[in-house]
Amino acid sequence: MGPKTASGNLLERRAGVALWRQIADRIRQAINIGEFGDSGMMPPEMQLAERFGVNRHTVRSALAALASEGLVQAVQGRGTMILRRDRLSYPIGKRTRFSEGLQGQAERIAFQCLGHGRTVAGAEIAEALDIPPGTECITLETLGGADGIPLSRASHVFPGPDFAAIPAHFERFGSITRALAEVGIADYTRLSTDVIARHALPDEVAELKLSPGAILLETVAVNADGEGRRIQYSRTRFAADRIKLRIES
Amino acid sequence: MGPKTASGNLLERRAGVALWRQIADRIRQAINIGEFGDSGMMPPEMQLAERFGVNRHTVRSALAALASEGLVQAVQGRGTMILRRDRLSYPIGKRTRFSEGLQGQAERIAFQCLGHGRTVAGAEIAEALDIPPGTECITLETLGGADGIPLSRASHVFPGPDFAAIPAHFERFGSITRALAEVGIADYTRLSTDVIARHALPDEVAELKLSPGAILLETVAVNADGEGRRIQYSRTRFAADRIKLRIES
């Protein structure tokens, strides 16, 4: 058998890293984004072997490594249990970038636009963005996820018609930072972030593919450009069992 | 009735602020820490009048102010509903002080010691505090609350026997900042804070007086002294329906 270079398969033999290590990493990521569900059980070794296109022994080596980390535990005849799940870590700070927070912790991180429109600013948004109540604003609804697992559902508000092109840019680049750059905002910083936790509403359960009664981490963030002008108000709902927030002072 | 100067009663006539404003502030605080329960209803106006030692009309003025804020809504014959509850805001940043975060948002904020002892550092704490696993550490268990309503339940770990006097100092002053000062640490900064949300365990429900199935905001924080030495590892569980975290960058 020659080396696998088939498109779509990220595994590479003779890449300097043993196959079972690569597979251990991918299984770890898959566990952390909740790809194996809430049952707490891994798929059988044979299924994993098929999925990754390797021998069962190779999968077993990977699982043994994860077991020694305390991440999973195998029981003969029953299967392999998931013991611990390190949530993906979403960093929050002055330089928080909505679309970049999860890079490197999972494969295929993607953001999509669920819709966009216009509203007039209510009291809360007007105060946060430092604009008169009633000002017309641009709205953008987004969904973020990794490997097809939804992680975050955000509602963004931008003050005034200067930002009317944001949704189109976002749809094209999948990045708010990039979309802001396209309308002339090269840099911005986060002023504040409020964090609450609450139960998910029925439509949030549907959008984020949660189980009923699931918990959300909801953040309300305000960003400002280099001159201190408020440019963005975002309310993001994270699936609390898949994400943790990390604040580095 | 003369001016009230009785100890324990914070209301003061002729203090430059109208009585009904002072009462409105206190009711707002009481609502926000959940003092009126989850029923969503305020006590009758007569009860409130009695509690604050004022005429029912004064309470009505206060409630009218709160109604115009959208915080409550009175319905003739039914009572006064609580519409919105602004959680207490717990600030997190480089200068976060455990015992000072809630000052000014509620009356009678207090921290008590639930217990203390020694442990040996496991892998996670050893890494966080930058000490060898197995090092003996000082532990401190605390409960924080406002007006008798529990708000936070924290477990603190201090590296090594240098901190053995911390629990005694905390019991005396009710402040970790002060206790650290007593052992020679005049200043410290917060290095990082992790935030997750999860369901409360049965004993946490009991300790924080929550309803079953309630949600916790759990923070894991690491503090360091001026020279960067890690001096404190704290895991704090906040009642999520009473607290929000605020991160100012």
Added chain:
DNA sequence: CGCAATTTGTTCGTATGTATT
């Protein structure tokens, strides 16, 4: 209870790539 199906655990054998001597 027994029985079959499923799943992990173990032991052979074989082949190949990598690092050391």
Added chain:
DNA sequence: GAATACATACGAACAAATTGC
């Protein structure tokens, strides 16, 4: 370069434990 040792990967077969019927 050759010999050696070691880690990696695949294949087949069987043993042992668990689960559902």
